[in-house]
Amino acid sequence: MASALAAQLSQIAANSTNSLNLKAQKAAHSKSLIFEPRVAASQSFDTLYTLCHEGFQELCLLDGRFLEFQRGIFSEQSQEIDRTQMTTAENTDLNKQIEAFLGLVGGRLRLNPGIKAVEWLVRRFRVHEHNTHFLLTTFLPYHTLPIFNTLMSILPFKIPGDFKFLQPYVRSLTSPSRHAIVQAAITNSTFMATLNSYVIRISRSRVHYPALLAFWAGVMTESVGGLLDRARSGRKGVQQQNEQDVILKLIPTLNEGLAMKDVPDLRLGCYMLLSVMASKGGLDDKILTAMMEALVLGWRADTITSGLVCLSVLANHRAAKQLTRRLTKELMKIENLPKLLINISQQRRVDKLANGLCLSLTDRLKKQGDLRALSIIQEIIESQILSDQQSGVVLKSLLLVAHQLDDSPEQITLRPHLASTLVGLAQLAGHTGDLVRGVLRDTEVDIDELEMKLQTTIRPELLQASTTDDAIMEDATTEPAAPSFQSLFDSLPTRTAAESSFLCHDTSHVYPDLCRAFLSSTASEADLHTFDAAPILRRETALEDSLYLTFYMRTWSAPHPVLARASALQLTTNFLLESKMTSVDVQAVLPYAVSALSDPAAKVRRAAADLLIAMNHLYPETIESKKELKNLPRWGSEDLYGPGPETTTTLKWLTADVVMRLLREILIPSLEECVLDAKAIQTILQRAIQSQSHSEGSAKADSTRLPQTARASILSFFASHVVQTPQYSVKLRLLASLNQVRSVGSLTRTKILLPVLQQWASLSVEEASRYCREAEVNEVDFDDECFSVITSNDEEGLQLLAQIIKGEAASDRPTLLTAAFKRLRSLWSSLKGHSRLTTAQMLIATALSQPSKSDHHTQLAAQTASQFLGSASLTTDILLSFMDDLPTAASMTDKPPVSKRRRTSHGEVARSSIRDPKELSDAIRKVTFVLQLIDSSSPGTHPELLGGLFGILAEIQHFKAQATSELAYLQGLVLSSLFSILQAFRSNPKLKLDRAAIRTDLLVDCVQKTASPQVQNAALLIVASLADIAPELVLHSVMPIFTFMGNSVLRQNDDYSAHVISQTIREVIPPLISSLRKGKTNIVSGAAELLLSFVAAFEHVPSHRRKGLFTSLVQTLGSEDFLFAILAMLVNKYGPTESIKNFAVDLTSSFRVETQLLSVAKYLDLVSDILKPKPTYSVAILNTNDDGLSDPSAVAFAEMRLLPAILSQRALVKQAGKILERDDMDSSRIRDLYSSLLESILGLADVVKEEAQLHSSCGDILEALLGLLSTSEFLKSAEDLLNRPNDSLRRKILRALEVRVDQESTSNAASRTAMLGFLPQLTAIIRESKDVLYKHTAVACVDKISEKYGKKDLEAVSAAAETIASEDCLGQSDDRLRVMALLCLASLVDILREGVVSILPSAIPKTLEYMELSVERADGQKLHNAGYAFMSALIQHLPYMVSGPYLDRLLKISNLSAEADLDDDADESRVQCLHLAAKQIDAKSLFVALEKNWDLAASQGPVALHEYVEVLQNAVNKQPKSVITKYSAILSNIFKKAFDLRRQQTVSERGFESEVVTELEDELNDVAIKMIHKLNDATFRPIFAGLVEWASSSLPKKDTSGRVLRLQSLYGFITLFFDNLKSIVTGYASYLIENAVDILKNVNPKDEESKKLWTRVLQTLVKCFEHDQDDFWQAPAHFSAVAPVLCTHLAYSSSLPVNEDLISAVVELAAAADSSDHHKELNGAILKHMRSESSSVRLAAVQCQQAMTDRLGEEWLSMLPEMLPFISELQEDDDDIVERETNRWIVKIEGVLGESLDSMLQ
Secondary structure (H helix, E strand, O other): HHHHHHHHHHHHHHOOOOOOOOHHHHHHOOOOOOOOOOHOOOOOOOOHHHHHHHHHHHHHHHHHHHHHHHHOOOOOHHHHHHHHHOOOOOHHHHHHHHHHHHHHHHHHHHEEEEEEHHHHHHHOOOOOHHOHHHHHHHHHHHHOHHHHHHHOOOOOOOOOOHHHHHHHHHHHHHOHHHHHHHHHHHHHHHHHHHHHHHHEEEEEOOOOOOOHHHHHHHHHHHHHHHHHHHHHOOOOOHHHHHHHHHHHHEEEHHHHHOOOOOOOHHHHHHHHHHHHHHHHHOOOOHHHHHHHHHHOOOOOOOOHHHHHHHHHHHHHHOOOOOOOOHHHHHOOOOOOOHHHHHHHHHHOHHHHHHHHHHHHHHHHHHHHHHHHHHHHHHHHHHHOOOOOOHHHHHHHHHHHHHHHOOHHHHHHHHHHHHHHHOOOOHOOOOOHHHHHHHHHOOOOOHHHHHHHHOOOOOOOOHHHHHOOOOOOOOOOOOOOOOOOOHHHHHOOOOOOOOOOOOOOOOOOOOOOHHHHHHHHOOOOOOHHHHHHHHHHHHHOOOOOOOOHHHHHHHHOOOOOOHHHHHHHHHHHHHHHHOOOOOOOOHHHHHHHHHOOOOOOHHHHHHHHHHHHHHHHHOOOOOOHHHHHOOOOOOOOOOOOOOOOOOHHHHOOOOOHHHHHHHHHHHHHHHHHHHHHHHOHHHHHHHHHHHHHHHHOOHHHHHHHOHHHHHHHHHHHHHHHHHHHOOHHHHHHHHHHOOOOOOOOOOOHHHHHHHHHHHHHHOOHHHHHHHHHHHHOEEEOHHHOOOOOOOOOHHHHHHHHHHHHHHHOOOOOOOOHHHHHHHHHHHHHHOOOHHHHHHHHHHHHHHHHHOOOOHHHHHHHHHHHHHHHHHOOOOOOOHHHHHHOOOOOHHHHHEEOOOOOEEEEEHHHOOOEEEHHHHHHHHHHHHHHHHHHHHHHHHHHOOHHHHHHHHHHHHHHHHHHHHOOOOEEEEEEHHHHHHHHHHHHHHOOOOOOOOOOHHHHHHHHHHHOOOOHHHHHHOOOOOHHHHHHHHHOOOOOOOOOOHHHHHHHHHHHOHHHHHHHHHHHHHHHHHHHHHHHHOOOOOHHOHHHHHHHHHHOOOOHHHHHHHHHHHHHHHHHHHHHHHHHHHHHHHHHOOOOOOOHHHHHHHOOOOOHHHHHHHHHHHHHHHHHHOOOOOOOOOHHHHOOOOOOOOOOOHHHHHHHHHHHHHHHHHHHHHHHHHHOOOOOOHHHHHHHHHHHHHHHHHHHHHHHOOOHHHHHHHHHHHHHHOOOOOOHHHHHHHHHHOOOOOHHHHHHHHHHHHHHHHOOOOOOHHHHHHHHEEEEEEEOHHHOOOOOHHHHHHHHHHHHHHHHHHHHHHHHHHHHHHHHHOOOOOOOHHHHHEEEEEEEHHHHHHHHHHOOOHHHHHHHHHHHHHHHHHHHHHOOHHHHHHHHHHHHHHHHHHHHHOOOHHHOOOOOOOHHHHOOOOOOHHHHHHHHHHHHHHHHHHHHHHHHHHHHHHHHHHHHOOOHHHHHHHHHHHHHHOOOOHHHHHHHHHHHHHHHHHHHHHHHHHHHHOOOOOOHHHHHHHHHHHHHHHHHHHHOHHHHHHHHHHHHHHHHHHHOOOOOHHHHHHHHHHHHHHHHHHHHHHHHHHHHHOOOOOHHHHHHHHOOOHHHHHHHHHHHHHHHHHHHOOOOOOOOOOOOOHHHHHHHHHHOOOOOOOOOOHHHHHHHHHHHHHHOOOHHHHHHHHHHHHHHHHOOOOOHOOOOOOOHHHHHHHOOOOOHHHHHHHHHHHHHHHHOOOOHHHHHHHHHHHHHHHHHHHOOOHHOOO
16 A cells, blocks of 8 residues: 555656745746746746737737737736646647647747747746647757757656657757657657648648748658668568558658648648659559559649659659559640650659650540640650650550541541641651651551551651662752652653663663652542553553553562552553453563562552452453464563563563463462462462472372473473562562472473572672662572572582682672572582582582681681581591591601601601691691591491591691690590590491501500590590400500509599599409409419509599599409408508598498408408518519518508508498398308408417517407407407406407497397306406506496496496405505596496495495595595595485594595695585585484584685585585474584684684685575574574573683674674564564673773674664564663663764764664654753764764654654754854754754744744
């Protein structure tokens, strides 16, 4: 209840208005924005009102809106308003007025009238306290002005949570920075919401001002950016959620801000926020669209520009391109929208906004026919604010809209406007015009159809371009206005000068004008008829001359608009249908009509089909007689391509019947197919003309085919027109069809079409480009079709092809050369025999040619020919011919070639100088190229090249000498090809190998005399292959190869070299070993040189490849014969280092157990051979000189050091154990090998027993060998070996046993039984052996076995324990043996428990004796620790055995050990043992022993005593209350000795320092308190009384100092006693009163110890007074005994520390004796001292009264009347200090009473 009441009172105090506290009210009144606090405090409200009202009136003059506050908060009655007396509703109304005024005055706070008006609100209505929130927000935009600092100075202590960020600035009265406000908005969402709501409220009230809105916009923009930056996260989902949270907080503010049309600055701020959110927020399209739509609603002329900028930002982050309908509608309301966008685009991107608008307008145009959209789109495109891609999309959309127009009235109205827009855009100049025209070209919309639908010509530039093929424009930069058709038609001449055909090869001067007029007429049907009747065309005589029809033939074959081409065909068709001549041969039109069937436009193809049908009408329906057909007039036969024999004689014509069949049987039936597919005509002609052998068809179909002569004539007919026509588009289309026909009978297409290629090749680059450009034909396509006329069996065509490649023709036409190679590549597979060989030779000659830098044709030809040969399939004949043509070294030397090649050693060709270095360079270049071709031609499929390749390899050896270069690349190419061929021989035994062609000497040279690893590897692989195919060819070269490998290849670190080595070993070594086995020599000795090459390279072989290499080597050689030799040679070469041992173990582990043991046996035989007087095979294996081994013992010692590592490897032991578990042949073989090994090593040990090193090595090998056995087998062998007299060997056996025990598993029953059965043997060794080290090892074995298996056989372990505790072991003088014995006994105690009791009578005394000796010796710490380990084990398991004298001695030894200078391990072992003793040993035994041990521990030193206290503390903590109570008498005696420690140490000459004693007393006091907690009152009260009596009277009266020291210790304990147990033990003070009063009375101020005792007594009394809850000290007997003495001691203030202790005691006594009588007695006694002659006594009395006043308050001041006279006297005291303290006392009294004493003291 007290705590709840206190909380309520504190809350009331916090909310109190201090209505009764005048001082607080005065302080609150002094808070001012204008005046200093001192001045403000003295001002009345009347004065303030007069001053502030002046400011208010000035505001009313500035803004009439202030007048409404005249009758409210600024009325004269406002002076009387006290809001603390108002109701809640009245206060609410007042707050509304105040906030309305603050909102209005916010824009005028820079003016003095504004500050004066706010001053009235602060002083009268305390708005800084009651309206803090609104006031701070109003002033915040002015945070950099001094007025804001002044405002912060008057704020209440507790400011709103929204503005907590201002607290540091309030304390320091410094202006907050803008950054701090921004950070607050970022981190404090409440502050951001407050600021937003304030701005919206002010704006809604229309009292906003620019400073506020600019401040808000800036802060919020930065804050939103910061919030979005903080929202970022590594997880996309989290980031999106965070960003949405930020946006959701801002959306209400944005909605309200954008809705206020009349607050433009607020809208601008919202625009800024939207821009930041779009830029950093990662918003989706839905939100961005909603923002954009909200933005455009309600904007005005003054915000449109800024709004468009914001829209552009939002549009840039929006994925969708097209704007919404609502957004477009609002944008359409803006005047001069394109101009605004253009102006904005000069500073920032608006392309996405403009693009979306255009697309939306296009959609609006399509659906609603809104014509305003066209002008906006046109202006935007013309202004180039869109990218090219965006403009293209908009234009395509417009074209699509135009294309989809129908015949509805609305869309008919739209047509002219849309046509005008498209024409206007198409006629634009510069980049935009080019872009528009490019879109028109690339669009999928049929522009011709579109033009017809819109009844306009959208592409005027095409009309101009189409008429300039025969005329030169005078000024290319001018753009003439498009003339009308009538003007063009009127300007046409009425007749031609000398032209008879418009298909002449000569330039026509009339055709351009005619074509321009014709194209212009296509827009109108009437204009077309007018043009068709032009006199110059002579339509009436069209079938008699060529002018009319050739004009239209040329027009529809030219790249004019589809409408123009179709119109030309239609006019021609109409003419033929209207012709009065019903029988005329118009076959000259046929090639052009067929060409039109290949036109890409379906409309043109349809018109061409109509033309062919019309042509058919000109021929008789039936063939009445051939004579009549021959008499048919043939149109154009004389001047189709111009007059003259060069054009007329080369044309081939068809007979009329063939023309009729061609039309009626071939073309007309397939017209529908041709209309649908532009390429169908090619298939139709190919099927109709092709010979039967080259086309498919049944016999029935063949009977209906045209005869061969007719087909041949058709082919010739079309071919002649291809040659003669000047229209290159016709040439290309007809060539595409005719190239599908291979031949007709003996007539090939090459024969009749080759002139086309020749004609085309004869043109210059410029001419060819011009013709293709004018015809809009792809030049590359034309090249390809021209070369397609060449077939593989036509020599003339191939010759022309070769001429072009070699540059003999068309050398300036690179595209033609590329096409030639392209055609050759397609023909290559069909070339046969001589043609292919000749072509290949031509190509290699071209590839190897060396053109000059300026000869670009030859350079390109050489490069392309090289690439062609590299990728083409070359036959063996071609490759052989290439090899035969290669230059030889003999042909290039100065001397004439000899008839027989002379050799030097190793297959080298005799050196001779080359005539010309360039010739050598050319030769190498040619050889390189040919070898590259061979390498890329799968040489394995050309085994015939084997001999030639070896010949080239020989030539390369000569070239190497002359070129002073390795030529490694050439050698690598040859060797790679040779390897592929040999692999083919290996995979196909049926192939016959030409052994005479193989040159092994060259391969050896490549291995030995080339520095390139790649060449070496390749040569080795070939040698390996030969060793498999023809081993007899390589055997004589094996050793040089392996010698070289050791020096080079083995050192390589790449996978390929490793593969080469593996192949070489696997293929070459087996035949070598086979040959050695056939001989009579030792195969190991015979292969020693081979092994040495690998051993010598060991250190250079990469470490990760060593095992694989040597494993492969040993397996290939034969592991049983060569493994030991490899190991021995490695040790001999590099010594028995750790790396060699590790490698040897790794290598041997790769083989079977039997192989490993057999190798070890052979290894031992080798060692034995080394030690022989005349070694045999070991000399050869170890590669010594003729003198033999220089130091056989050293060599043998080094070799023997390897075997222990091999024999002790875990894998070998494990595998051997598994085999030995089986009873089969393998296990029998292993046992025999093991026996042999054991016999060998023992025999070797006998041989070298005189040499210590070798003998020791034998022991190591034997130890490792024994480790191979299972435990049972090992122990059997150990028993036999332990009977040998060699102590060193026996110790090794036991050490091996010790290690074996650690390795064994406890679950192995067989091992357990064997180990426990071996214990008697070990105990016998301990009893009987005189070798201490041997005994030590045996004890260690017993320890290990007992620890692991002892609990399974306690009898055996017990017998071992007796032996170890006997004189034969523990009783020995060797410390090492003693330590081992004690440690073993410690383990045995843990195992045997009570079973070890029988040995303890002898073991414990010896142990304690050794421990005592170890403390005295510097080297005895191990024995010390071992002794404590044994004692700890006993205390843990048999605590009752450590008691009485044993425990006393243990404590004594521990005391000595504690003060000895031992290491940390020794201290730890001792402390652990003592802690264990405290917890385990019987309480009585321990407490008795501790009581006895106190004096000894105290005499040894503080460390021993500290450990003594720890033992006592652990024992007290461990024992229950009953035990502590039972042995309280013993504990009382212990503590009596403890409390006498200070006296004893003070008297002693070697006593402890005072600080040490104090520290020990503190520890003992803590233990005593813990003990007391476990005692009851009945038990402890007598002990306490006895302690007091013992301390005060047990010493002689003369021993005053001793008594004082003893009482110091006692009172130190009692002080802690009273403080810890508090009111429970207050009654115990009755035992102290007499003694305490006596001490206080008899204190000797001159004696420091007496003063210390006096201080401790007072401290004890203070603690007792403090915790008196039973009115103990209120009893008169108790109070009267103490109070006078305490008050009397005030008189000793000059010599005793009265202020520190005595005054506290008196005050606490007064508080405890809560009685007016007692208080009067104390007060009277204290007042007496105030009139003391000593100023220090008076001062002490005054200070005591101060403390009484503070502690007791009004209760004590009830005696104030008695004090007043004394106070008056002391006010005029002579001592200044006394006078000052008296005044302080008076202040305290006034503070308690709440009134002044001045009137009382007068």
